[in-house]
Amino acid sequence: MPDFSPVDYAVPGFVALVLIEMLWAWKKRPDAYEPRDTLTSLAFGLGSTVAGLITGGLFFALFLWVWQYRLIDFGPEWWAVWWAWPLCFVLDDLKYYWVHRFGHRVRWFWASHVNHHSSQHYNLSTALRQTWTGALTLGFAFALPLVLLGFHPLMIAICGGFNLIYQFWIHTEAIGKLPRWFEAVMNTPSHHRVHHATNPRYLDRNYAGVFIVWDRMFGTFEEERPEEEKIRYGIVKQLGSFNLLWAVFHEWIGIAQDMWRAPWRHKLSYLLREPGWTHDGSRETSDMIRARWLDRQGAAEPVANENPIAGEEHAA
Secondary structure (H helix, E strand, O other): OOOOOHHHHHHHHHHHHHHHHHHHHHHHOHHHOOHHHHHHHHHHHHHHHHHHHHHHHHHHHHHHHHHOOOOOOOOOOHHHOOOHHHHHHHHHHHHHHHHHHHHHHOHHHHHHHHHHHOOOOOOHHHHHOOOOOHHHHOHHHHHHHHHHOOOOHHHHHHHHHHHHHHHHOOOOOOOOOOOHHHHHHEOOHHHHHHHOEOOHHHOOOOOOOOEOHHHHHHOOOOOOOOOOOOOOEOOOOOOOOOOHHHHHHHHHHHHHHHHHHOOHHHOOHHHHOOOOOOOOOOOOOHHHHHHHHHHHOOOOOOOOOOOOOOOOOOOO
16 A cells, blocks of 8 residues: 555544534434434445555555556656646546546446445535445556556555545535635535435536536536425435445345346446446436436437446436
């Protein structure tokens, strides 16, 4: 593992903010927290940390090996090249956008990412619902272009850590919309509430980590409209259980079952196509759910298939 992880140093701050939000919820929104749900989120966070300790060192060693073949050499004192840090942070956030988008649009990735969306509550503890099985998706490969560009793996790890720290505070209903200029550029609680919603209009929108400009650029942005409808959180087909192991592995189990039952020519599609896809049309993808909703609204705008390589039980 890298020698320094900013997330480790932020943990006391995370705990303090969760406690503060709990006090707010006790006075303003008693339904914002549910004890069993919060305990599940905390268990997710602990398990994710352990999984990271097991696999992180291997991936870091791989990145160091790839770094030998970098196209740009920042020199032996790469850490002192000041302009490389903000550039790395921005490029890492762009990388995060695409990792996150694949996490919703390719079922193999979704099986890991669904963990983060499995709560029907939206509070700071939800941010701790991180995957235990991310290594299985090989999503780390999205960072390899940054390594080949010359960014040291430790620099990438530190920038990624600060990216995760930023994303913690946006998992709350305690903060409404922020100043317009900030909402235009940065990811905010308002934008991220949309991302966690299961309402058809919000499905598969606002993938950003830090900069919401990526969603605006790539056509996946949706504004929060609390005056029109209340947000519903979780996944379209809710877990209905606080069983931790089921929450962690249910989508992997679902993939295995679908691939086992499917005709040979469709088996791989259950792994690589969007969540909710079936060869017989017996379930709906997020595109289908959103299109049906638009039809009901009398909207004629087309809905493109956003699978980057070609929702479910799908979250927004």
